[in-house]
Amino acid sequence: MYYSKNKIRNYLRFIIVFTLAIYTSSCNKFLAITPTNAVSDQIAITDSASASNALRGNYRTLADGLSSFYFDVLLSGNDILYTQSSAYSLQFLYHTLTSDNDDLGTIWANEYAVINQANFILSKVPDLQNISDKYKSQILGEAYFLRGIAYFNLARTFGNVQLFLKPTLEVSDKYGVSQSPKDEVLNQVLNDLNDAISLLPDVLNRNRATKKSAIALRSRLFLYLDNWDAAEKDASSVISDSSNYKLVYPYSLFYTSSDNSEIIFEASYSLNYPNGMYSGWKSGGNYRPNDSIISLLNDPEVGGSRKSLLTKSGNTILGNLYPSSNGTDPIPLIRVAELFLIRAEARAHLGNYVGAFSDLNKVRSRADLPNIAVSNNSIIYDYLEKEGRVEFALEPYRWFNLVRTGRAASVLNVSEAFRYLFPIPTSEIQADKSLIQNPGYSSSN
Amino acid sequence: MKNFLLGTFLTFLLLFPYFIKAQNKNEPQLHINSILNGKIIDQRTKLPIEGATIQIKGITHSVLSDKKGEFSFKTGQTLPYTLIISYVGYDTVEVVAEKSPLVVKLNESANQLNDIVVVGYGTQKKIAIVGSIATVKADETKSIPVASLDAQLQGKAAGVQINSQSGTPGEGVRIRVRGSTSINASNDPLYIVDGVFINSNSLANADATTASGKAGPMNLGQKQTSAIADISPSDIESIQVLKDAEATAIYGSRGANGVVIITTKHSNREGKAKVVANVSEGFAKVQKGKLWDVATGEEYATIVNETWINSGIDKPSLSQTEENVPFQRAPDGSWYPGNNTYRGNPSDQQSYTPIRLNQVFRTGSLHSYDLAVLGGSKITNYYVGASYNKQDATIKPADFSRISLKANLKSKISESVSLGLNNLFSRTYRNQLRDGNGPEAGIFQSALQTPTYLPVSDSSGNPLRWASFDNTEVLVNNPAQWTSSLRYIGNVYLDIQLLPNLLFHSSFGIDYNNYRESEYYNTKTLIGSSTQGEAKNNLIHNSSWVNEQTLSFNNTLGDKGNISFLIGNTLQKNQWDANYLAGTGFPSDAYKLISSASNITGGQDESKNSLASFFSRVSYNYDRKYYLEATARADGSSKFGRNHKWGYFPAIGASWVVKNEEFLHDFDGISTLKLRASYGITGNSNGINDYASQGLWTGSASYPNSPSSGDYAGTAPLQLANPDLKWENTAQFNLGVDMGLYNDRINLTLDLYSKLTNNALLNLPVPSSTGYTSQLSNAGRISNKGYELGISTINIKTKDFEWTTNFNISGNYNKILRLETPITFYSRDWLIDAEGHPMYSFWLYKQLYVDSKTGNAVFQTADGKTSYSDTYNPNVTLTNDDRVIMGNAMPDFFGGITNNINYKRFDFNLFVSYQYGNDIINYNRFLGNKQGQAPTFANRFITKDQLNRWTTPGQITDVPRVTSVGNNYLVEQNSRFLEDGSFIRLKSLTIGYTFPESVTTKIKLDKVRFYIQGTNLLLLTKYSGPDPEISVSQGYNGNAPGLDQGTPPQPRSIQFGLNVTF
Known part of the structure; x- marks a missing residue:
């Protein structure tokens, strides 16, 4: 009934040898599986095509990180309200931030994700072969521009932050680096924008960095550096290109019409990559304009045609900056109206009140409001503050400008000056002990 | 890989014909030298025993007794020879057969150690078990109406903690065998059905947060469906839970969380087929x-x-x-x-x-029908089962239904070669609810949490919705989410008896799951209203195959010794893939398919892993007194970095059957006494991303080249490489004793264990200035220590009356021994894992009292003082430093008590489960206490407990004065929402009646039993919410239990059933 022991022994030997042989030869192969929806970081940037992929991805990272940051800044500007009950969001509204606020970590992480990715491009692309010098310059210029935006946001939000100009290959690369003072960070932004301006072509593209968009951003930066002369010059150099960049009429056109001349730089969205702010503003969303901004926008003497920013759903008044029903509207990052206000402010500081009022009135008349008569005193700053608030009612403008001009204390009742900066997130201090908390905030939270 | 499969295949191809051929060649040599007829009966009842195995000592040839207990043995052996007669639950006897016919009387085994226990890659008698294994007979639990068999096990097995996450049938179950060992890898045990490693994780994504209109996983609000619910409990014979390292190390890298071995029903009948039919109808209601x-x-x-x-x-x-x-x-x-x-x-x-x-609650109906046919011949046996089960949730419109087919087949192709086939095919369908996080589309939330003063409809009867809630009636009448699962679990296997004591076994098994999830929110719903209708339709596949070979051998060694060994290997591959489709902008609510949508997006995802393993087990026993066993497994996994692909998992165990020693021989009071000890190392890598060790860039980062160009491909960094990523391993020490007293009228099993998990897999936060926020690392050390005690007693046993009790209690103490950075979970960081504390602890501001003068909440602060302030606007700002780790979602101890009473033809079963010492954050009460303070007033409900707020000086209460200023309500993680979640639940009560044979034979039936079963009849708890057990979120990798978000409670149900056998 059973087989002879010899035969069995032979067969067993055969099975064992055979199996082992196969195992040793192919086990490693069996256990090596590469993903099909991602590539190794080793081969992410190897040629012209993969470099442009990485660059587009860098814009996407920037675009995806905007909504949480912008809403928190809008809340800090006190012109919107939060319909949910999370105390973290209310901290922005009430200016009672503690460093354990989760949103801070999100803002921090999003900006550094943009920076790390730009650093990858800036470190890999210079060595690439088979790519034209012209295209190489453009890619590098765009990466400098993106890194500049991110460091600009970090500096004006958190103040002193760590400057990293190389990509992360291992976590240990980024441990123990001390923070650079805010001025140095802003100076790095200036360097990045200068590099971008020298490398970028002077073409028209409203959702990618160009020479003009970098100049526009730099003019905003010069306000923070109190360099009025340079701010005016940069603003003028974009405004003067009026065939490409101008105030659109009516006001609502800048957010209802795609690719319009008002926009200098915007972040693009699509069905697959929807605009996060859209769902925040929509019916049932987490944010709404508050009563004070609603009454200003509805005031024919103040809001003018800008009341189009409001829309009604049932009994509720909603923000209307992203009116399409599928979240594909772009988010403007800098537009012509801001350049007029920048130039007006710079001109006022330079003593050119006529020019300042002229710029202010351009913004006003576009909103169907009467001109304000020229007066040669500092009341212009007050006008600019009020105009900016309404012109950029649903954009993250007011908080940063009131902080920059030192007016947040009197306008927003932020009595403690240290609150002009957000605290460094606790989670980051825990992960990297070398980080130092901003003054005024508790070191561990 | 291909080589390997080919190799295995060729091996069989080469071997197989040889056996067949050899068999044929040998056939003529077989001469029938004797024919023996006999009958096997029960010593006590004198009833025939069907299915007993009759084997001639020394050779494998065996036959089974038929329905009348009769058998016939034709063999080449000449009489007299020795027969070994065995039957589960009876003492095995050796009888010298001298002449035909022969009557053999079997004694019911008085000794629990004779039970057969399923272990890894085989079976053992209980006496030989050196590890810790719990056994549950499926019959005990299968009628509890919770759809999935893991949920039915609650309270039945010591050391196994099971909680249903809601009262909705077929929803996920949280199961922990001897505590939680991992923070970011899975804590679910390994499930094995008839030798096939199955996927126990739902293909629904509990953490889905796909943006509106975007293709991606469907958001069920941190809930999951149960993948185990695909298996019909009616087809299950028994369930064994392997708990200690000795029992689980043979499963190596997958054993650390315990192993659940599910054995389905097989037939060992010869002759006339047996038909078993069960029908039950019932209804369920919330209290x-x-x-x-x-x-x-x-x-x-x-x-x-x-x-x-x-x-x-x-x-x-x-x-x-x-x-x-x-x-x-x-x-x-x-x-x-x-x-x-x-x-x-x-x-x-x-x-x-x-x-x-x-509008939301209803009386749900429960239907369950199953039919099984068992039969066979000397050569082939089959079990075919079919079942249908449908259960309404008590909350509209959720329900669960399952159709299942089971076909098990075993055939002897020759004297020494047999071939078997196990098949399980099922389809489940669920109407689902979104619950948990976020109010949008949450049915229960819309009903409970919409401010009560806001009307349900306008003056002309049109439904109204408020704040961020949907209208309840609209959601109820427009079921928005449904899922279906098609599942095949099966294998084909071959057993070759190479020598009387050498068995070669090979099998190839498949677990295939086709999971479909759909949602459609029409324009009447909140989600659909802003997008003109929104739909998702996702198809997710998970398939895995496993091929295994084992060679097992046993032989005597010396005079009284016995040695057996097992060696084997397995190869396994798992592939998961998903296709996502989403659409928004429908022409009208009548159009429901995505092809009508004006905006359509799609997505695809895929992931694979492979595992190659070698294992062996050596067991030795001397004189049935001393047992020694060693197992080892080597696992190679594709998930880990080149430096750590292979992990090695050894275990050793020993037991001493003290009762078999001479010196205990005369102690009649002690009928069983056995001591066990084991130590071993098991691993875990389940639940982590298949590509976690690799540095990757994602392709999901498209961006346009110009505003009008549309998206072009883009790439972005996804994760940092961790070439050092390796196995999480758990070393476990177990001490156990099995004791039987007074002829095993009292049986007691006690186990003590200590588990230490090293290199715990952890998504370690890294400075996000790196561009990444976390990295999967081996960074934690977690300890679990506990005890398990099971006592079963036969309280009364007479001819007409029998009363038995099973009791079990288990306690587990979990502690995180090393964790560099504390990790918090859930929005608002309600839970924290921190060094020196147990997992699933709550992280709260401790409210000491409410100042009776001012009504202000007074909290404990980090400096040991309090936040007491006399003013109405206390300026003491509380920060994270002031938070206290207090309370824990895991119980101190838990278990169950089952009482079975048989009186004449009546049977009575009472099953109680309990849990003590688990805490719950009553999140619903937290939400219902803060309506005065947000900038938009009154956008949620207010719970009645807030009426106890402080209003007048001198008032003593723990609910602070209502104000939107200061700490009273802006400090959210207030310890006053922490409640004791201990409970005792009368899980089920069954009364059955078996009709007398005189009646049943007249209608040509063998057995007819009628029963009534009640479930969840009584709940004793101090918890203020409706159910202390359902507060389980499956999001955050199961790391956020104990937060009661307002999920439907477990219903009370009554069922009427009929069991018929013919």
Whole structure:
């Protein structure tokens, strides 16, 4: 009934040898599986095509990180309200931030994700072969521009932050680096924008960095550096290109019409990559304009045609900056109206009140409001503050400008000056002990 | 890989014909030298025993007794020879057969150690078990109406903690064998059905947060469906839970969380087939009185107005006074609840919550039918089962239904070669609810949490929705989410008896799951209203195959020794893939397919892993007194970095059957005594990303080249490489004793264990200035220590009356021994894992008391002082430093008690499960306590407990004065929402009656039993919510239990059933 022991022994030997042989030869192969929806970081940037992929991805990272940051800044500007009950969001509204606020970590992480990715491009692309010098310059210029935006946001939000100009290959690369003072960070932004301006072509593209968009951003930066002369010059150099960049009429056109001349730089969205702010503003969303901004926008003497920013759903008044029903509207990052206000402010500081009022009135008349008569005193700053608030009612403008001009204390009742900066997130201090908390905030939270 | 498969295949191809051929060649040599006829009966009852195995000692040839207990043995052996006769539950006897016919009387085994226990890659007698294994007979639990068999096991197996996550049938179950060992890898045990490693994780994604209109996983609000619910409990024979390292190390890298071995029903009949039919019908209801107490419209308005005025006093700049309270009439006397300025006076307000709850709850019906046919011949045996099960949730429109087919086949192709086939095919379908996180589309939330004063419809009857909630009735009438699962689990195997004591076994098994999830929100719903209808339709596949070979051998060694060994290998591959489709912008609500949508997006995802393993087990026993066993497994996994692909998992165990020693021989009181000890190392890598060790860039980062160009491909960094990523391993020490007293009338099993998990897999936060936020690392050390005690007693046993009791209790103490950075979970960081504390601890601001003078909440602060302040606007800002780790979602101990009583033809079963010492954050109460304070007032419900707020000096209460200023309500993680979740639950009560044979034979049936079963009849708990058990979120990798978000409670149900055998 059973087989002879010899035969069995032979067969067993055969099975064992055979199996082992196969195992040793192919086990490693069996256990090596590469993903099909991602590539190794080793081969992410190897040629012209993969470099442009990485660059587009860098814009996407920037675009995806905007909504949480912008809403928190809008809340800090006190012109919107939060319909949910999370105390973290209310901290922005009430200016009672503690460093354990989760949103801070999100803002921090999003900006550094943009920076790390730009650093990858800036470190890999210079060595690439088979790519034209012209295209190489453009890619590098765009990466400098993106890194500049991110460091600009970090500096004006958190103040002193760590400057990293190389990509992360291992976590240990980024441990123990001390923070650079805010001025140095802003100076790095200036360097990045200068590099971008020298490398970028002077073409028209409203959702990618160009020479003009970098100049526009730099003019905003010069306000923070109190360099009025340079701010005016940069603003003028974009405004003067009026065939490409101008105030659109009516006001609502800048957010209802795609690719319009008002926009200098915007972040693009699509069905697959929807605009996060859209769902925040929509019916049932987490944010709404508050009563004070609603009454200003509805005031024919103040809001003018800008009341189009409001829309009604049932009994509720909603923000209307992203009116399409599928979240594909772009988010403007800098537009012509801001350049007029920048130039007006710079001109006022330079003593050119006529020019300042002229710029202010351009913004006003576009909103169907009467001109304000020229007066040669500092009341212009007050006008600019009020105009900016309404012109950029649903954009993250007011908080940063009131902080920059030192007016947040009197306008927003932020009595403690240290609150002009957000605290460094606790989670980051825990992960990297070398980080130092901003003054005024508790070191561990 | 291909080589390997080919190799294995070729090996069989080469071997197989040889056996067949050899068999044929040998056939003529077989001469029939004797024919023996006999009958096997029960010593006590004298009834025939069917299915007993009759084997001639020394050779494998065996036959089974038939329905009349009779057998016939034709063999080449000449009489007399020795027969070994065995049957489960009876003592095995050796009989010298001298002449035909032969009558053999079997004694019911008095000794528990004779039971056969399923272990890894085989079976053993209980006496030989050196590890810790719990056995549950499926018959005990299969009628509990919770759809999945893992949920049915609650309270049945010591050391196995099981909690259903909601009262909705077929939803996920949280199961922990001897505590939690991992933070970021899975804590679920390994499930094996008839030798096939199955996927026990739902293909639904509990953490899905796909943006509106975007293709991706469907959001069920941190809930999952149960993948185990695909298996019909009616097909299950028994369930074994392997707990200690000795039992689980043979499963190596997958054994650390315990192993659940499910054995389905097989037939060992010869002759006439047996048919078993079960039918049950029933209904389920929630206990309304147990639901949350919600403030009435008037109470609601009073609290909001009071908060308004108090806040105005605390912070005059708010300009909130009695003149402009939110609830008042207009100067002309007009008002409307939905009006932002003139909502009406408090006394004007109505309470609509009861209406909404009525719209949601129903009496659900329960149907269960199953039919099985068992039969076979000497050569082939089969079991075919079919079942249908449908259960309504008590909350509309959720339900669960399952159709299942089971076909098991075993055939002897020759004397020494047999071939078997196990097949399980099922389809489950669920109408689902979104619950948990976020109000959008949450049915229960819309009913419970919509402010009670807001009407359900306008004056002309059109449904209204408020704040961020949907209209309850609209959701109920427009079921929005449904899922279906097609599942095949099966294998084909070959057993070759190479020598009488050498068995070669090979099998190839498949677990295939086709999971479909769909949602459609029409324009009447909140989600659909802003997108003109929104739909998702996702198809997710998971398939895995496993090929295994084992060679097992046993032989005597010396005089009294016996040695057996097992060696084997397995190869396994798992592939998961998903296709996502989403659409928004439908022409009208009549169009429901995505092809009609104006915006369509799609997505695809895929992931694979492979595992190659070698294992062996050596067991030795001497004189049935001393047992020694060693197992080892080597696992190679594709998930880990080149440096750590292979992991090695050894274990050793020993037992001493003290009762078999001479010196205990005369102690009649002790019928069984056995001591066990084991130590071993098992691993875990389940639940982590298949590519976690690799540095990757994602392709999901498209961006346009210009505003009008549309998206072009883009790439972005996804994760950092961790080439050092390796196995999480758990070393476990186990001490156990099995004792039987008075002829095993009292049986006791006690186990003590200590588990230490090293290199715990952890998503370690890294500085996000790196561009990444976390990295999967081996960074933690976690300890679990505990005890398990099971006692079963036969209290009374007479001819007509039998009463047995099973009791079990288990306690587990979990502690995180090393964790560099604490990790928090859930929005608002309610839970924390921190060094020196158990997992699943809560992280709270400890409210010491409410100051009776001011009504302010006084919290404990980090400096050991309090946040006490005399002013109404205390400036003591509390920070994370002031938070305290207190309370824990895991119980101190838990277990169950089962009583079975048989009196004549009646049977009675009472099953109680209990849990003690687990804490719950009553999140619902937290949400229901903060309506006066957000910038938008009154956008959720108020729970009645807030009526106890402080109002007058001298008042003693723990609910602070209502105000939107200061710490009272802005400090959210307040310890006053922490509650004791201990409970005792009368899980089921069954009364059955078996009709007398005189009746059944007349209608040509063998057995007819009728029963009534009640489930969840009684719940004793101090918890203020409706159910202390359902507070389980499956999101955050199961790391956020114990937060009661307002999920439907487990229903009370009554079922009537009929079991028929013929």
